Amino acid sequence: VLGPAEDGGYVLIGVRRLSPVLFEGVDWGSDRVLRQTRARLTALGWRWHELRMLWDVDRPEDLMRLGEVGLA
Numbered sequence: 001v002l003g004p005a006e007d008g009g010y011v012l013i014g015v016r017r018l019s020p021v022l023f024e025g026v027d028w029g030s031d032r033v034l035r036q037t038r039a040r041l042t043a044l045g046w047r048w049h050e051l052r053m054l055w056d057v058d059r060p061e062d063l064m065r066l067g068e069v070g071l072a
Contacts, residue, residue, distance in 0.1 A: 002037065003051040009033040011056045019044065029058075 003012040008031030022044065026036045041048050057063060
């Protein structure tokens, strides 16, 4: 299961079995994380389901957004 984030990453990932190769070569902190993870899942021959897109908290301005929606 992948929970895509608006910024090109994801808010969660859930797998049945852990494979460290899934996380190798990913440009963490970039807008390519989700795309690279999808490509890696495909290369591994794994199927996955994606949840609806959400936003996550990575930077100080994201905390302000939490306040705007009443969560901080």
